[in-house]
Amino acid sequence: MLINSGKGIDMIKNWLNIGAVSILSVSGIVQHVSLTSPVAHAASFEVAQLERDMTGECRQVHNDLAMIHQSRTESSGIVMDLSRGDKVILGEDGDLSGWIAVRLPGEGFVQARYLISDCERELPDVRPNLTAPDTLCINYRVSSTVGLNAYELPNPSTDERGRVYPGERIAVVGSPYFSEDTQTEWLRINHPEKGWIENGDPDTRIFNTTLCSELGI
Structure with missing residues (x-):
C-alpha cells in the first residue's frame, strides 16, 4: 500500500487510535500490519490452545x-x-x-x-450393586477350601490378587473376555477382590459362576 498523501497518513493514525492495527514501520510504504483488536487476541489464543501438545500430560x-x-x-x-x-x-x-x-x-x-483431565480430583467411591437380579455368585463347582484365584490379568501365569469362594457375590466389570491362551472365558471383578477369574468354557457352558437367585442366595 503506497502512502502518497497526508490523507493516507491520517487514515493510519485513525486506525491506530481505535486499536485496529499497529504499524511497525512507515517510510512511504507500509511494511507490516498486525492486528491488535480483542478479536485478534481471542483468535490467536484459540490457535495456541489447538497447538498445545498433550504428550506427557x-x-x-x-x-x-x-x-x-x-x-x-x-x-x-x-x-x-x-x-x-x-x-x-x-x-x-x-x-x-x-x-x-x-x-x-x-x-x-x-x-x-x-x-x-483433572488428575488432582479425588473421585468419590462407587460401590457395586450386589442386590441386582443379574448379580452373579461363585457356584459350588469351585472348591470351598481352595477357592477360585483372582489374577492380575486373564492369565494364570500373572500375579494372584486374592481368592473368591462358593456362595460369594461378585461384581463383574465390563464384558467377559475370551482368552486364546487358555481357551476359556474370564471375568473381571472388583468385589470382593479385584482381578480376573477364570469362569469356564463357553462351548460347554460349564461355568464357575451362576446367578445368585438360582443358587438361592
Whole structure:
C-alpha cells in the first residue's frame, strides 16, 4: 500500500487510535500490519490452545472399565488393568478412533472416554450393586477350601490378587473376555477382590459362576 498523501497518513493514525492495527514501520510504504483488536487476541489464543501438545500430560481413570491394550482395539492383548482413580501419562498428542497412547504406568492404548483431565480430583467411591437380579455368585463347582484365584490379568501365569469362594457375590466389570491362551472365558471383578477369574468354557457352558437367585442366595 503506497502512502502518497497526508490523507493516507491520517487514515493510519485513525486506525491506530481505535486499536485496529499497529504499524511497525512507515517510510512511504507500509511494511507490516498486525492486528491488535480483542478479536485478534481471542483468535490467536484459540490457535495456541489447538497447538498445545498433550504428550506427557496426566489423565485420571474415572471408572473400572479401563484397561491398557496392546493396540487400538478391545480384542487386542491386555497390558494391564486400570482402576478408578489410577493415573496415566499420555504418549501422544490426541486420540485416534477413540483410543489414545499411554506410556505410564504401562505402554499401550486406552479408550479416551475412560479418562478425565483433572488428575488432582479425588473421585468419590462407587460401590457395586450386589442386590441386582443379574448379580452373579461363585457356584459350588469351585472348591470351598481352595477357592477360585483372582489374577492380575486373564492369565494364570500373572500375579494372584486374592481368592473368591462358593456362595460369594461378585461384581463383574465390563464384558467377559475370551482368552486364546487358555481357551476359556474370564471375568473381571472388583468385589470382593479385584482381578480376573477364570469362569469356564463357553462351548460347554460349564461355568464357575451362576446367578445368585438360582443358587438361592
